[in-house]
Structures are given as C-alpha cells and as structure tokens.
Amino acid sequence: MLSVITFLPLLVCAILLLLPRALSARAYIQVWIATAAVDLALVVALWTGFDPGEGMQYQQRVRWIPGAGVGYHVGVDGLSLPLVALTCLLFLAVAVYSLKERQRVRSYVCLFLFLQTVSLGLFVAQDLILFFVFFDLSIVGMFFVIAGWGHGERGRAAALKFFLYTFIGSLALLLGFIGLYLAAEPHTFDLVDLTRANPLAGRGAYAGLVLLAIGVGLAIKTPTVPFHTWLPPAHTDAPAAGSAILAGILLKMGAYGFVRIAMPLLPGSWRQYALVIVVVGAVSVVYGALVALAQTDFKRMIAYTSVNHMGYVVLAVGAAGTLAGTDAQARSLAVTGAVTQMVSHGLITGALFLLSGVLYDRGRTYAIDAYSGLAAHTPRFAGVTAVAAFASLGIPGFSGFIAEFQIFTGSLASRTVATAIALTGILLTAALFLRALRSMFLGVPRLPQSIPTGGISDLERTETVPTVTLLAVALVIGVVPRWLLDVIEPASRTVIELVAR
Amino acid sequence: MNENLAALVPELALVGTAVIGLLAGSWLPRRRQWIIAVLAAAACAAGLVATGVTMATDREQTVFAHAFAVDTATDFGRLTVLGALLLIAGMSVETVRGHKRETEYWVLLLLTGAGTLALIGANDLLTLFAAYLLASIPAYALAAYAKDERGTEAALKYYLMGALLGTTMLAGTALLYAAGHATLYRELNTALPTAAYGLVAVGLVGVLAGLLFKAGAVPAHFWVPDVTDGAPTPVAAYVTTLPKIGGLIAGFRLLHQAVPGTDVNWPLLLGVVAAVTMTLGNLAAFFQSSVKRLLAYSTISQVGYLLMALAVATRTDLAQRSLLFYLAAYAATNLAAFAVVTELPHARTLDDYRGLARRRPGLAAVLVVCLLGLVGTPPTGVFLGKLEIFSAAVDGGFTWLAALAVANTVASLFYYLRWLAPLFRLTPAEPSATAFAVSGRWSAATAYTAGAASLLLGVAGGAVLPLTTGPLLP
Numbered sequence: 001m002l003s004v005i006t007f008l009p010l011l012v013c014a015i016l017l018l019l020p021r022a023l024s025a026r027a028y029i030q031v032w033i034a035t036a037a038v039d040l041a042l043v044v045a046l047w048t049g050f051d052p053g054e055g056m057q058y059q060q061r062v063r064w065i066p067g068a069g070v071g072y073h074v075g076v077d078g079l080s081l082p083l084v085a086l087t088c089l090l091f092l093a094v095a096v097y098s099l100k101e102r103q104r105v106r107s108y109v110c111l112f113l114f115l116q117t118v119s120l121g122l123f124v125a126q127d128l129i130l131f132f133v134f135f136d137l138s139i140v141g142m143f144f145v146i147a148g149w150g151h152g153e154r155g156r157a158a159a160l161k162f163f164l165y166t167f168i169g170s171l172a173l174l175l176g177f178i179g180l181y182l183a184a185e186p187h188t189f190d191l192v193d194l195t196r197a198n199p200l201a202g203r204g205a206y207a208g209l210v211l212l213a214i215g216v217g218l219a220i221k222t223p224t225v226p227f228h229t230w231l232p233p234a235h236t237d238a239p240a241a242g243s244a245i246l247a248g249i250l251l252k253m254g255a256y257g258f259v260r261i262a263m264p265l266l267p268g269s270w271r272q273y274a275l276v277i278v279v280v281g282a283v284s285v286v287y288g289a290l291v292a293l294a295q296t297d298f299k300r301m302i303a304y305t306s307v308n309h310m311g312y313v314v315l316a317v318g319a320a321g322t323l324a325g326t327d328a329q330a331r332s333l334a335v336t337g338a339v340t341q342m343v344s345h346g347l348i349t350g351a352l353f354l355l356s357g358v359l360y361d362r363g364r365t366y367a368i369d370a371y372s373g374l375a376a377h378t379p380r381f382a383g384v385t386a387v388a389a390f391a392s393l394g395i396p397g398f399s400g401f402i403a404e405f406q407i408f409t410g411s412l413a414s415r416t417v418a419t420a421i422a423l424t425g426i427l428l429t430a431a432l433f434l435r436a437l438r439s440m441f442l443g444v445p446r447l448p449q450s451i452p453t454g455g456i457s458d459l460e461r462t463e464t465v466p467t468v469t470l471l472a473v474a475l476v477i478g479v480v481p482r483w484l485l486d487v488i489e490p491a492s493r494t495v496i497e498l499v500a501r
Numbered sequence: 502m503n504e505n506l507a508a509l510v511p512e513l514a515l516v517g518t519a520v521i522g523l524l525a526g527s528w529l530p531r532r533r534q535w536i537i538a539v540l541a542a543a544a545c546a547a548g549l550v551a552t553g554v555t556m557a558t559d560r561e562q563t564v565f566a567h568a569f570a571v572d573t574a575t576d577f578g579r580l581t582v583l584g585a586l587l588l589i590a591g592m593s594v595e596t597v598r599g600h601k602r603e604t605e606y607w608v609l610l611l612l613t614g615a616g617t618l619a620l621i622g623a624n625d626l627l628t629l630f631a632a633y634l635l636a637s638i639p640a641y642a643l644a645a646y647a648k649d650e651r652g653t654e655a656a657l658k659y660y661l662m663g664a665l666l667g668t669t670m671l672a673g674t675a676l677l678y679a680a681g682h683a684t685l686y687r688e689l690n691t692a693l694p695t696a697a698y699g700l701v702a703v704g705l706v707g708v709l710a711g712l713l714f715k716a717g718a719v720p721a722h723f724w725v726p727d728v729t730d731g732a733p734t735p736v737a738a739y740v741t742t743l744p745k746i747g748g749l750i751a752g753f754r755l756l757h758q759a760v761p762g763t764d765v766n767w768p769l770l771l772g773v774v775a776a777v778t779m780t781l782g783n784l785a786a787f788f789q790s791s792v793k794r795l796l797a798y799s800t801i802s803q804v805g806y807l808l809m810a811l812a813v814a815t816r817t818d819l820a821q822r823s824l825l826f827y828l829a830a831y832a833a834t835n836l837a838a839f840a841v842v843t844e845l846p847h848a849r850t851l852d853d854y855r856g857l858a859r860r861r862p863g864l865a866a867v868l869v870v871c872l873l874g875l876v877g878t879p880p881t882g883v884f885l886g887k888l889e890i891f892s893a894a895v896d897g898g899f900t901w902l903a904a905l906a907v908a909n910t911v912a913s914l915f916y917y918l919r920w921l922a923p924l925f926r927l928t929p930a931e932p933s934a935t936a937f938a939v940s941g942r943w944s945a946a947t948a949y950t951a952g953a954a955s956l957l958l959g960v961a962g963g964a965v966l967p968l969t970t971g972p973l974l975p
Binding site: 063064066067068070129132133136137140144147148156160163164168171172174175178179181182 | 925
C-alpha cells in the first residue's frame with residue numbers, strides 16, 4: 001500500500017516519458033492532477049485505516065542489498081503520516097496551480113511527479129540508506145526545477161548554490177549514517193533495528209561526532225542559522241510551484257530527520273547537547289524574523305520567515321531532549337508541537353509562495369514598494385494573502401497557533417530563557433507581515449510600470465482553488481485539531497521515551 | 502604442481518585470439534577486417550562464460566606453483582575487465598572501422614586486456630612485473646594509434662613515465678627478493694616480517710610506484726590528462742579504466758598477501774597518497790574546459806577514493822568488497838561518459854554541450870546518470886561503492902580520510918555540474934547542428950548499455966555484492 005502511494009507518481013512519470021509527445025500542455029497537467037488526486041485519496045484511505053496506538057504500521061520489508069546492511073523498509077507512524085498527507089495535498093495544490101504553465105510542460109510535470117515520489121519515499125523510509133537516497137534525489141530534482149524554470153541566469157546561479165550547499169549537508173549526513181552503521185552489531189542501516197539497539201549508548205565522543213555529522217546535515221536542509229544562506233536565493237529565483245514544494249516539503253525533510261533519526265538513534269548525545277540545539281533554534285527564530293523584517297522583496301521575506309518558523313521546530317526538539325525541570329508530558333507536547341508546526345508551515349507557507357507567484361505573474365517583480373493599494377484592484381488576491389499572512393504569524397484559529405502554542409508550553413519549563421527570547425519572534429513576524437500588507441494592499445493605488453494599461457487582474461480560479469484549499473485545511477486544524485493531534489501524540493510519546501532511555 | 506590451464510581460459514582466450522587475429526588480419530582485405538572485431542568480442546564473451554563457470558562451480562585455485570591465483574578477486578576482476586573490454590570494443594567500432602590498421606587496434610586491445618587480467622591474478626612479484634609489461638606496452642602503441650601529433654606526444658609521455666616507473670618497480674622487486682629471498686607472496690608473507698626494514702620499505706615503495714602508475718595516482722599521474730586528451734576517445738576510455746582495475750587489484754593483493762606482517766607503515770603511506778590524489782585530481786579538474794581533460798582529472802580523483810580501500814586492506818573485511826564493487830561501478834560509469842564523448846566527436850568543450858538535452862535527450866540522460874553517478878548520487882552504482890569504501894575507511898581507523906573524501910566529493914560536484922548545467926541551457930547562441938553530429942549507432946548503444954549498467958549496479962547491488970566476498974588465496 002505504502003509502496004503504491006510512493007511510486008505511483010514515478011510510474012506515471014515513466015509512462016509520460018515513454019509515450020510520444022502526443023498530449024497538449026494542458027492534458028499533461030491534467031494527468032498530473034489526476035495522479036496527485038488518486039495519491040491523496042489513497043493516503044486518506046491509509047489514514048482511516050491507521051490506528052494511532054499501534055506505532056509503526058503498513059510496514060513492508062524487502063531484502064535489497066543485504067550484503068551492505070541495506071534493506072527496502074517502509075512504514076508510517078504518527079510522525080510521518082501527517083507529513084505524507086501534507087505532501088500529497090501540497091503536490092495536488094501545486095498541480096492545480098500549474099495549469100497555467102506553458103513552458104516545456106512535459107518535463108515540468110515529470111520532474112514534479114518525480115519529486116513527489118522522492119518526498120513520499122523519504123517520509124516513509126525506515127532504512128537510513130533509503131532515507132538518504134530520497135534525501136539526495138530531492139536535491140537533484142529541485143536543482144532541475146530551479147535551473148530550468150527559475151528566473152533566468154540568476155535562477156541557474158541560485159540552483160547551483162542550492163545544490164552545492166545542500167549536497168554538503170547530505171554527505172555529512174552520510175558520514176553520520178556510516179558511523180551508526182559501523183557501531184551496530186550486526187552492521188545494519190535499518191532504522192527500526194538501530195532504534196532498538198541504540199548502538200552508540202555510552203560511546204562518548206564518537207557518539208558526539210556522529211550527532212554532529214547528522215545534525216549539520218539536517219540543519220542545512222531545515223535550514224537553521226548559520227546554515228540558511230542557500231535558502232533566500234533559491235526561493236527568490238525559483239518558480240512559484242518550486243518554491244511552494246521547497247518550503248512546504250523539502251525543508252520538512254531536515255526537521256523530520258531530527259525526530260525520526262537524530263533523537264531516537266542518538267538519545268544520549270541528544271540529551272547532552274540539547275542546549276546547543278535549543279540555542280540554534282532560538283537564534284534561528286529571532287534572526288530569521290529580524291532579517292525578514294529588513295527585506296524589501298516579498299518572496300525573500302517569506303523565505304526568511306521559513307527560517308523563523310523552522311526555528312520553532314528546532315527549539316522544540318531541543319527542549320524535548322532536556323530532562324531537567326520538566327516532565328514527559330511537557331516534552332511530548334513539544335514534539336507534538338514540532339510536528340504540527342511542520343504540517344502547518346507546509347500548508348501556510350505553501351499558499352504564501354503560490355500567492356507570491358501570482359504577484360510576480362502580474363507585475364514581474366517581487367519588490368514590496370512597487371505595489372500600493374492593490375486591494376482596490378484585486379480584492380480577492382488581497383483577501384487571500386491577508387488571511388495567509390495572519391495564519392502565518394500565528395493568529396488563533398489557524399494551525400500555526402496550535403503548533404506554536406504547544407511548542408512554547410512544552411519548552412517553557414525546561415528552557416525558560418530561550419523560549420522567552422523565541423517568543424519575541426512572534427511579535428516580529430506580526431510586524432513584518434502587517435508592514436508588507438499595509439504597504440502593498442492599502443494606500444493610494446499604484447502599480448509597477450511593467451503592468452499594461454489594462455490594469456492588474458485578480459485571482460483566477462486555478463489560483464484561488466489551491467491557495468484557499470490549503471488555508472482551509474490550516475483553518476480546520478486550527479479550529480478542530482484533535483483528528484491530527486490524536487495521530488501525532490502517541491508517536492511523540494514514543495520518541496520521548498526513546499530519548500529518555 | 503598445479504598446472505591446470507583450464508583455470509586460465511579468459512587470459513588464454515584473449516592472447517590466443519590476439520595471435521589468431523594478427524595472422525588472419527594480415528590476409529583479410531580492409532573491408533573485412535571487422536571479422537577480427539567479432540573474434541575479439543567472442544574472446545571476451547568466452548572469458549566471461551569461463552569465469553561464470555569458475556564462480557558457479559567453486560573452482561578457486563592457485564596455478565603454476567601458486568604464482569597465479571584464481572579466487573574471488575580474480576573472478577570479479579575478470580568479470581569487470583571483460584565487461585569493460587566489451588564496452589570499449591562497442592564504442593570503438595565507428596572510430597576504427599575501415600581504418601587501414603584496424604586489425605592492429607583489436608590485437609593491441611586484446612593483448613593489453615590480457616595483461617590487465619594477468620595483473621589481477623598475479624600472486625608473485627615476477628608474474629606481476631610481466632603482467633605490468635604486457636598491460637603497458639600495447640597501451641603505449643594504442644595511445645599513438647591515430648599517428649597524429651598529439652597522439653604521438655601522448656604516447657611518448659606515457660611510454661617514458663611507464664618505462665621509468667617500470668624500472669622502479671623492477672628495482673623494488675629485486676629489493677624485496679633480497680629481503681625475503683622469494684618472489685611468491687605466500688613466502689614473502691612469512692619471510693618479510695623478519696627481514697631488514699629498509700630493504701622492505703624501499704622495495705615495497707618501488708613496486709607500488711609501478712602499480713600507482715597503472716592506476717594513474719599522484720605522483721604518477723602526469724600522463725593521464727595528456728593521454729586522455731591526445732589519444733582517440735575509445736583509447737582514452739581504455740587508459741582511464743582498465744589499467745586502474747588491474748593496478749588497484751594487484752596492489753590490493755600485494756598489500757593483503759605479501760606485506761601484512763611487516764613493520765612498514767604502508768597504510769599511512771597509501772592513506773596519504775589517496776588523500777593527495779583525490780584532492781589534486783579535483784583541484785585540477787575545476788577549471789578545465791575540454792571534456793576529455795575534465796574526465797581525465799576526474800578519473801584521477803576517483804583513484805584517490807579507490808586507494809582508500811588499499812590503505813585499509815588488512816584492517817577491515819569491508820576493504821576487498823568495497824574496492825571490487827567500486828571498481829565495477831566506476832568502470833561502467835566512466836565508460837558510459839566516454840561513450841557519450843565518442844558519440845559526439847565534434848563537441849570538445851563544455852560549451853559545445855549547450856542544449857544537448859533538447860537535441861539528443863537520450864545521450865543527455867546518460868550523461869546526467871554518469872556525472873551524478875561519479876559524484877556519488879544515489880541510486881547509482883558508484884554511490885553504493887562510495888558508501889562501502891567510506892564505511893571501510895571509517896572501520897579501518899581512517900576517519901580523517903573518509904571526511905576528506907566527503908569534502909572532495911562536494912568539491913567535485915562543482916566541475917561535474919559545470920558540464921551538466923549547459924545541457925539544459927537554451928540560449929540564442931546555440932551551437933550549430935554539426936556540434937551534435939553523432940558518430941553512429943554503436944557508440945550510442947554502448948552509452949545506453951553502460952549507463953544502464955551503472956544505474957543497475959546501484960539498484961540491484963544486492964545481487965552483485967555477494968560476488969565480491971570471499972578469501973584471497975595465498
């Protein structure tokens with residue numbers, strides 16, 4: 001079942017490539033939409049059959065390269081299932097949004113189908129090498145998206161920077177994985193076996209080095225300060241659909257790695273170095289928000305808020321590794337908050353990046369001061385963007401509030417100072433979004449010179465449907481979150497038990 | 502004494518076919534010289550079958566007073582070498598067809614291939630040196646095959662380096678003989694630990710010098726870029742692939758079988774050589790604009806990674822497996838890249854590849870697989886090889902070397918991407934159609950086969966890896 005969900009997009013991609021170029025551009029996108037919809041339906045079916053109390057489910061284990069300790073092992077639990085669902089939903093939204101795309105559509109659709117398989121595969125992988133394979137392929141896929149459909153020559157430069165930077169991270173990760181592999185007896189890369197064996201317990205400096213390698217690898221992908229510098233150019237010069245996937249899904253791979261790999265497999269070192277992780281998280285929160293505040297480019301600003309939002313996740317997982325001054329319930333709350341924040345950030349930032357794509361489509365620029373009084377011309381666009389911005393800054397009623405509330409409650413007891421500092425991040429985010437909204441949508445109507453005399457057109461249906469859907473899901477999670485939290489909470493309790501051993 | 506010739510079928514098939522081919526080629530008219538090519542391919546196929554039978558029936562043995570070992574390393578090395586020879590033959594077809602010296606090409610290729618096979622199995626210093634000569638001398642002639650200025654210069658450089666380091670190797674052999682009173686590895690193994698340290702150290706370095714020349718490792722790497730650039734492309738593919746397989750497996754066997762007990766700190770020596778080789782190869786590749794020179798330096802850096810396995814030869818069980826697997830994956834990947842270059846004879850610089858993805862999507866796909874493969878992107882074969890070799894290095898106590906290799910891998914990404922990026926670039930200044938004129942179907946088919954093999958070795962690595970584990974016979 002999981003393998004079907006994972007490889008269905010790749011299968012469709014292969015069929016599209018093998019068939020002659022018979023279809024029209026629109027038909028390719030429709031095939032993509034159909035595929036993404038089927039995949040989402042399958043995940044919904046998976047979710048209904050999922051029993052949160054049962055731990056890892058839908059497992060499938062096949063011998064792959066037994067000589068090297070590598071196996072094909074997939075499964076979902078409460079940590080990965082929400083992200084799998086998010087992946088399918090966001091790819092469907094992006095597919096609908098892409099109906100306007102006219103540039104080399106066949107390759108475009110195939111790349112995104114490939115990326116969907118890779119992202120799903122990463123979240124269901126229960127083997128370190130399988131995880132790594134998908135981790136690396138996601139970089140390759142996104143490189144081609146940015147290089148091929150980004151904004152001109154700068155897009156290619158940004159793609160190169162993105163590739164080099166994140167590839168370094170992936171190789172650091174690989175070194176860490178090898179360290180784990182060699183420590184386990186018998187040598188294996190299987191996540192479940194490694195979690196059970198806890199091979200680096202009591203290995204002091206060696207375990208610390210392994211955590212350093214894995215931590216750096218994941219931190220680059222997340223990204224946290226100081227490894228975030230690849231993110232703004234990659235986002236600014238990527239196409240809107242690519243940005244939405246990059247922020248919505250690919251960034252989660254790093255954060256997910258912390259809860260899936262670093263915490264359960266290296267509990268001792270995780271507890272030992274929890275302070276470092278907390279500090280990195282808090283700095284990311286504040287620094288990301290401050291730099292976002294200084295941006296004049298709408299898309300770049302959203303990119304930096306991603307650094308800020310992912311900082312909360314890192315803060316929470318760090319606090320979950322601090323045993324002193326707290327209890328298991330609080331720590332579990334922090335982990336639940338972190339996972340909820342990943343889902344929430346995927347939904348809201350995905351929508352925001354799609355909206356910034358609309359802005360670029362109309363005015364060919366992201367500069368905030370090029371626009372003024374847009375609300376008069378484009379009421380729907382202004383409305384949806386305002387809702388997305390408020391959702392992103394954590395207003396109650398949306399998923400962001402639920403997530404951040406849990407993170408702060410779970411972290412406050414053990415890491416009071418860091419959490420207090422991180423709280424200011426919320427204030428800064430509110431300021432920067434309100435500033436951008438005011439200057440772009442309110443005031444005297446003024447448009448960039450590049451817009452023809454016909455004026456600016458409002459959101460079309462292919463733009464409204466995906467963005468509003470994503471925000472609607474964020475709203476549902478914000479109002480009735482139990483269906484999501486019921487799935488995540490048992491898994492976070494398990495993680496907390498594993499970290500505490 | 503075991504003198505079972507049946508154990509040597511692959512070597513004999515190549516040498517025998519070379520002799521038959523030379524005689525037959527003298528009488529065949531030029532347009533029928535393709536028959537020799539068919540014979541050569543048949544010889545490789547026969548060797549593959551014979552190796553398969555040996556592996557299936559467990560006929561591992563040493564022959565001729567233990568001077569030649571037919572064991573796991575030999576078997577797997579034979580499969581790699583013969584498979585690679587077939588691929589090289591495939592991409593050579595268009596280059597040499599109808600050439601007035603076509604027969605010579607095939608004969609020389611068979612002879613140097615036989616020499617490589619002999620290197621792999623050599624279990625004795627003198628066998629090793631004879632194999633070194635058999636593998637090298639035909640290769641010098643191949644380098645100058647086109648008889649043009651650049652080819653001649655390349656051949657001269659190749660020959661001078663080879664002669665110098667061959668002499669060094671012979672001197673090293675003499676010193677080891679003086680120290681251990683034997684040339685057989687099994688006897689050296691027991692004699693060398695008690696022998697004079699200086700003799701053993703200098704002798705070992707001398708012998709290794711010759712093998713490093715074959716592998717194209719720093720400091721014996723100066724010939725690699727010139728020969729790769731000057732020789733015809735299929736020959737360039739040959740000199741950057743097969744001698745490495747021969748030299749590295751021979752080196753592994755020497756280190757593992759003959760000198761493990763000595764006080765000489767050869768693991769550190771090889772670790773340093775590996776580090777320097779991968780770093781220099783990468784740095785030199787950075788700003789190359791000619792695709793062949795870029796590939797040449799990339800092969801040097803790949804040897805650096807491969808040498809890591811030699812450094813930990815006796816320290817971990819993973820070393821042999823990682824070396825053999827990496828060699829096979831590297832051979833398939835490197836040959837696929839060269840097959841693409843052969844297929845596009847007019848595209849010489851990186852810029853000439855601009856827009857290839859649109860014009861020749863198949864070839865562009867092969868290049869993407871190979872170049873990303875050479876970086877070590879999963880799920881290609883080289884990724885699995887790198888994974889194994891890094892594991893071996895860490896397990897053998899060379900964590901610093903593994904970390905350096907990781908850093909180098911990242912650095913290498915830069916120049917591979919410099920080649921990859923133009924493939925997808927669409928600019929008004931697209932080169933004219935002649936840049937992408939293809940040389941023929943054979944090279945293209947070779948590129949696709951080798952590219953698929955490179956990918957398959959990664960995905961189906963589980964089926965291949967068990968073939969690489971087994972004891973070396975003393």
